[in-house]
Structure formats: structure tokens, C-alpha cells
Amino acid sequence: MYKQVNLSDKIYYVGVNDRRTALFENMWPLDRGVSYNSYVIDDEKVAIIDTVEAGHFEKWIAKVRAILKGRKVDYLVVNHMEPDHSGAIRILTELYPDMEIVGNKKTLPMIEGYYGINSNFKEVKEGDSIDLGSNKLTFYTVPMVHWPESMVCMEESNNILFSSDAFGSFGTLDGGIFDDELDFEHYVDEMRRYYSNIVGKYGNPVQKALKKLGGLDIKMIAPSHGPIYRENIARMIDMYDQWSRYEGEEGVVVAYASMYGNTEEMAEVAARAVAEYGIKNVRVYDVSKTHISHIISDVFKYKGIILGSPTYSNELHPNMEAFVMKLQHLGVVNRYFGVLGSFTWAGASVKKLNAVGENLNWEAIAEAVEEKHALKEGKYDACWQLGKAMAEKLIAER
Template sequence: MEIRKGIHWVGVLDPGLEIFDIVIPTQWGTTYNSYLIEADEPALVDTVKGNFTEEFLEKLEERIDLANLKHLIVNHTEPDHSGAVGELLRRAPHLKVHGSRAAIQFLREQVNMDFDAHVVGENDSLDLGNRRLRFIMAPFLHWPDTMFTYLEGEGVLFTCDAFGSHYSPPEGKLLESEQAEDFTEAIRYYFDSIMSPFKPKVQEAVAKVGSLDIDLIATGHGPILDRDPWRVVDLYRRWSCIEEGQAKKVIIAYASAYGHTKAMAELIAKGVEEAGNVEIALVDVGVAPESHLDELFEEFDALIIGSPTINANVVEPVWRALDRVSAITARGKAAAVFGNYGWSGEAVGLLEERLEKMRLVVSHPPVKVRFGLTDADKERCLSLGRFMAEGLQ
């Protein structure tokens, strides 16, 4: 399918995909977008997921003899975009492969073969004869290897995952201008699921493309943005905005079997409140919806998490809640643990170990109480809350 003069979509549709990356439901399916740029030296931008390799190569070879294809641009090496590279290189070993330093390294370890690699940097260009590509580094959108590729003078930006969506259009119509239904919800869901842990990097990338003349954004997933690409860029700008000047936020998350851990959590919250000028979110993760936890854990300044000990372990709702905390955005933030027990009390130690492995800073000794709370135990809980809040001032 020609999306602009001499630029062909040669990707594949995956409308039946229900789960992406093990944990992300995809109610609209997805696409794996790859683009052939016709030029004196033809170039291919990205490939597709490995189990679609044959379908992809058949489609590509309908447009070009692989012997005449000169360049492969690798914007990102996650296997849903690089899965067909190995077979493509076996059939076209002469290809010059262009990518960021990280992309070339990752690709070598994926395909385990020699290839003609060309590492590119910020604003490096590739002359295709009658067309020119420029490379824009966009690390951590959402892998460290990511870059954008800009077709100079023609207003086309190839962005791989950024600005995309897990959305397989009805009837296979790939252009945004052909969509009968608004798919903004899919764009937002994709951002929240994949890009939101990297908001500062999103801001950097949006700033970089702000000076470009862009008429079309050729994404790695979902419809190609040909109607109003700047609308989606602006959505990314707004969604990734980190508001300044807000009160610091402390999350106190817990589960409680018989009320003792809950009582500890409430006392810790009271201690935080006494310190003043701190927003408090007290949440029972045993009953809170997952969507609420996702929203809650998206931005915070300190995390205090507690669990009773049952069968020498942290209770499952607390483990599940901690799984929803991004180790990327939470890294370096203050944390503490607490818990109640009757026999052995392993939960607080296990939680502390997990937080440290996630690179949060556990800055206060765990508060661990056996059965009912004494006045001294209550004061320890209050003191923990005050300490954590004062550390944010």
C-alpha cells in the first residue's frame, strides 16, 4: 500500500492479538508496520514480528527484488519490529543496517550473525541518491535503542513505537484519514501502558520534533497518522507533562487480615499528616481496583507499604500491588515497610528486599509488630510517618 509517493507500507495485520508483552490486553489487536522507501538506493524501515516473517517477505518481494534493496533502518529492536531481520539478512546479506549504537548491539545478539552495521548518531543523515534520511535519537521511547527517521523535504517521520497504538483498523485501512471511528482511546491506552514510565524522555523527543515540518507520522503500530499528526504529538506533550509545585505525595499501601496492619497504616498516615504539607494516599490493596492502583502509583514521592505475614510470606494482594509500581519511575524514591505478624514475621524483610532491588531508597528501619499494638508500637508507627514526610520537605 502506497502511503506517500514512493513510500509503501509492507507490514502485517494482527487483529486477533489479545495480549501484548504478556501483560497488556489488546482489545483492538495490533499491526506491525514496516515501510519501503523507493529511491536510487531503496531503504526499508523496520520489519515485523517473527511469526509473520514469511507473510512480510512475500509482501516486500512483491514491491522489490531483495537484490536491489540497499539499506535497512532499524529504529528499534524489540522483536515485534526486528523479528524478521534475521531471515531478511539471510536472503539479502548485502544490506547495510543502520541504527543507534544500542540498536546495533541488541540486533547482533538477536540474529547471531555478521552483517554490515552502520552506527548512527544525532542528526546523522543517509543519502539515498534522490532522497535523504536524517536520524533523531529518541532513547527510552520505550527502549534505550530507539531513534526516529525523518525523510527530509517530504515531511515524513518514521517513529516506530512512539505515537502509535495497538489498533488493527477494520478492513485493513491503515491511514488515519480512512478511519471511520476515532481511535484516540487506543492511542491513550498505548501511551499509558508503554510510554508513561518515560515521561521526561517523551518530553525530550517531543521537543526535538517540534521544529520539523511533519505531514505524516509513520508509526510502528496502528494507523498511520496522515490527517493531523501534530494532534497526537500534542497529546503526548500533554500526557507527559510533569506538573511543578504540587505538594509531595506519600502512598501508604497495605493489606490487612484482622485489622492490625490496617491500624498501623492509619497511624503512619496520621504521622505523615502531622508533618504537614504532604498529600497522603492511604489504600487497602486487597480491595482497590487495579485501575486505581495504576493511577495511584504513576506518580509519588514516597512509598510506605505493609503486609501481615501469612505462611512466612507477604500476602498476595501486596505482591500484586508492588508489581504495578514501575521500577523505572520509582527508582531513587523514598520507601519504608511495616507489618503485623503472629508467628515468624518474614513479610517486612521480604518487602524491604524487594524495594531495594527495585532501587527505591529504604530510608527507615521496618516497623514490625507482633499481634496487638502497644502504646510504644503506636508511637513507632507515628514516628515512621513523620520521618517519611519530613524527608520530603
């Protein structure tokens, strides 16, 4: 049995929740699960907008069939080719062999490459439309948000934007599906973690997509993960605008690696100074314990970042090295930056962390602090002064 979920008179949500998968893309922890959102338009012609991850096909197709009641599917719109959205394409074509697969010129070769399907294609270009009866879909490409074939489609009668991975979020839909049915604030951190880790590298393409879609009269945003927005549309777009411009809020992320506690102590001193001089949003993370996706999410949120690492075999601590490599891959810019480090016989970590800031064009707020062996009074004061300088830099922007 299935009680249908309407976006409008003839448009339905047919998504599924995944509370079992531990890692998204085999990398990002899904502590609160994830939803795979799919939609059916049951008009004079039938269109399905994206499918779901293949392991959830049975749950999904049961919802589709409950709506269609034996009707055939005329179109499958493929907004995005990642397998968590396209995974059911092959079996769906077997169930509905006359169905046309709708995609752009970059989508269609991927369908053949992934699934060996090379017929019943309908290629759409920027601004093309498909009439379904009382509903009409118009297509817009949004390349590199976050794959080259990514596109969105607008249902013109109800002003619903089917946005694919754009405006998506980690987290299952626990009863509420629309944003006005649930605690929106509960999802904000997972929205940012999703954006920063999955889409975050592509700030410029996101900015171009926001400008392209900015002239549309959007009444609802229906993404491929997370809540459907009909109340917080402006806020969601504003958050995407802020994140894609790497515009941080007042606050500091202190991220460190430490083998024996010496670098950790340096990080604690700096964090205490940041707080004592007036910054309330301070987040301290041990990169060996907290998954980097959570730290990256806060790096996208806050303007200041202090990094600390011991020297390990003349390199950074391996977990810090992995973290800063990801930061450089994402290309996060417009940050204030401080560095701490310790060593036993030869120091290298401070130099390497400084190079990270230089590569990203971050603004150093004080001289880096490097201690040999355990933290002593002179370097304790230097760590304190580094934290103070970070706080003063942020406060000056108020």
C-alpha cells in the same frame, strides 16, 4: 491481494496485527492484541524501516512485495533491535543479499549477536542523512528510549518521524491505522500502559529525547506499535512529557493484597473516605487478581497511592511484594502516599510498605494504619482519616 496504505506518495505502511499472542515480552497481557508497524519508502532507492516479529513474516513480506513489484531493497533501517521489530532481519538479508543494514554503532554489534550478520552494514551517526531520491532520512539517537541503541529517523520531505517504540501503544489497529480514522480515546489507556510498563523507567532519557526532537517540524509520527499520528501529535507529545516527568493527575490508586479479607476491608474504608471527601477518580485493585501492568498504568496517571498488605511469614504478601518491587524498579516519583496493613501475631507489612515510600521519596499524608486480627472501630476510624487526608491533600492542589 493487498490494498496499499500510503503515508505519502512514496511511503507505505506495511505493518501486521497480532491478535494471538497472550503476553508481550512474556509478561504483559495483550487483551486487545498489538500491532507491529513497518514502513517502506519506494523511491529511486528503496528503504524498509524496521521489520516485524518473525512469526508474522509471511504476512509482512507479502505486503512489501506487493509494493516493490520485484524491485530490490537498498536499505533496511533498524531503529530498534528488539526482536518484535528485528525478527525478520536474517531472512530478509537472504532475500535481498545486497541490501545495506542501517544502524548506529550500538545497533550493529547487536545484529551480529542476535542474528550472526556481520556484513553490509552502514553506520549512521547523530544527524546523518540518507538520500533516497525525493525522500531523505535523517537520524537521531534516543538512547534508553528504551534500549541503548534506540534511534528515530525523520523523513524530511514529508516531515514524518519514524519513532520506533516511542509513542507506541498496545492494541491492534482494527481497520483504522491513522489516529483520525479511529477512536483515539479508545487507545489512550493502552498507550499509557505501554509507556508505563515498557518505557516508564526511563523518564530522564525520554525528557532528553523530547528536547532533542522538539525543534523538528513534525507533521506525522509513525511508531512501531499502535496508531500513526497526524491529528493528535501535540497531545501525544504532551502525554509523554507528563508521564516522563511522573506528573500525576488528581486521583488515587488503592492497591492491596488480602488473604482473608481484613486488609481488603481497610482498603475499602480508606477508598470510601477519599471519595466522600471529593475525589472522583478512585481505583481500587486487588494485586492478586488484577495484572500489575494495569495498576502501574494508573499509578502513572494518578497522584495519590494507598498500599495495603497483610504480614505474610514476616514479609509482605508475595503479590504485593512483586508489585512494589516493580514500582521501585520503575522509579516512580512525586506521589502522595498512604499505608494500611494487618497481622495476626507479628506485624511487618506496614514497616516494609513505609520503606517503599521512603525509597521513592513519596510524601506520606498520614500515619500508617496497622490492625491486629480483624478491623475494629479504632482502626476503622484511622483508615477513614487516612483516606480523608489523601483527599484533602489532592484538593489543596486544585
